[in-house]
Amino acid sequence: MRVKVACVGGGPAGLYLSILLKGQNPSHDITVHERNPEGTTYGWGVTYWRDLLDKLHARDPESARAVEESSVRWHQGVAHVRDLSTRRPGDAGHGIGRHRLLEILTARARALGVRLEFAHEITPERLPDADLVVAGDGVRSALRTAHAGHFGTELTAGRNTYTWLGTTKVFDSFTFAFVESAHGWIWCYGYPFGPGHSTCVIECAPETWTGLGLDRVSESEGAALLEKLFAHVLDGHPLIGRASGDGGAQWLTFRTLTNRTWHRGNLVLLGDAAHTTHYSIGAGTTLALEDAMSLADALRDHAGLPQALARYERERRAALLSVQSAARYSAQWYENLTRYIDLPPERMFALLGQRHSPLLPYVPPQLYYRIDRAAGQSQALRRLKRWLGPKVARSVHARVLSGRE
Incomplete structure (x- = not known):
């Protein structure tokens, strides 16, 4: 079935959604409205990991190849603390300039027949005439703000x-x-x-x-x-x-943004308009692109718009739970840096890598380091940390407060 979609915001999420929808059905009428002139953007580079690249290759190999070819990679991390340094190997990370990423997605969308309207601002009072309006206009989304009561928008600094x-x-x-x-x-x-x-x-x-x-x-x-x-x-x-x-x-x-619901009639939130996660976990662009994938799938699989939007919101909320928890603990780790900074650099760096853990704030850092090293050699201990983390954290916190630890 042919649908008319207006994507408000020409960031990675809106552009990639337009690419996916055109790939599913070339007869879809897709327009991306971006308030800034073409080629202007904020920011420097964005990070992502191999699992995102695999998903991009599965969805649209042509744009994925261009993204991969324009990215740089690293396989380790280095930490400098005062005049000391330490290195640790890790999973392959990828970085690409935000400007280059937008160039790739813009060119691919245009080649598929997406209509691109640059220097064209959409206001809540004059929404495009479309079957679906996608608010991909960022954390300060005007379309979301106009109905903040309905969406249940909350910002936490x-x-x-x-x-x-x-x-x-x-x-x-x-x-x-x-x-x-x-x-x-x-x-x-x-x-x-x-x-x-x-x-x-x-x-x-x-x-x-x-x-x-x-x-x-x-x-x-x-x-x-x-x-x-x-x-x-x-x-x-x-x-x-x-x-x-x-x-x-x-x-x-940094402001963490959440919404009670992500859609209203034929208006749906995407990317930073729907949610934000602290920059220290480097997941913002990945989550926005995954939102686009989920929304495209839901629109393909459901003829009815309400059912499609409900599925999209349900899927993405569930997927975000662990990421938002990790982002919250990561931000707190840095806010409590003095708890860890006087450890030997290699131990501090190891706990920096564990900053997403719900246990870490409640266990003395040196003890946690020893537990974590043991857990790295024991699958049973890894499962215990993963599945019982929040419960154990509460228990340990109670023991610390009572003086039993």
Whole structure:
């Protein structure tokens, strides 16, 4: 059956949904409306893992090949703590520039016959005439905000401040650097996404941010200070930012967004308009693309729109439970960095890799490290951690509070 779909927002989720729907039925009438001119985007690189690439190859091999060919890979992580460093092998990670990813998806959608309307803003008062309107317009979605009461939108602010920067330093692996300043700890996550650039996310507690004066300086002054703090990992390369309207640096507080429901009539939420997960787990783009896959499947398998949207929401909510839990614990790990930072670097780095665990906040770090090493050699202990984690965490927490641990 031929359907008319309007995707509001030309990010990865909206573009990939249009590709999948056109691939399912070339007669579908699909339009992507993007308020910005073609070729403009925010951000630097995005990360993903092999399982996403496998899904992309299964859905649309042509765009998947282009994504893979334009990506860089790493197989290990490195952590710098004060003047010490440690490395750990890991699963293969992938990075691609956000601009390049959008180029690939835009070209593929256009080749399939998707209508692309750039520099075209859609407002809640004047929705496109379509069987389905997809709100893929991001965390600040105007279409969702207009019906926030219906969607049950909630935004929860994190504690730490962060800024999303680029650099011409090309890291050879996923890189963490923790620096102790006169006003507390400040740290960065860095990863390559192209032949000449890397992403560099810098984070710190609010008291460190204000103590260093980062709340008061211009972007260029802030970049100079950060380049000095992280000189040992940047090797003389500059940090590159995106100035805000008043010339100040783009420091933010991450907001976790949830919605009670994801659809209203023929309007459905997609990607960051529906949910966000803390950037420290690097899953935002992956989840948005997986949303598009799930919605395309549901529309293919159900003739009735209400049934299709209900299935999409049900599937994605279930899939997000573990990811949202991991993101919550990951953010908390960094908010409680001083609990782990004085461990030997190799132990601190091992617990950094375990920051998604619901047990970790309630077990003394040195003890957890020993338990985790034992669990790595025992499938039974791994199953215990996976299935009983929340219950054990509550029990351990109670024992700690009662003085029995």
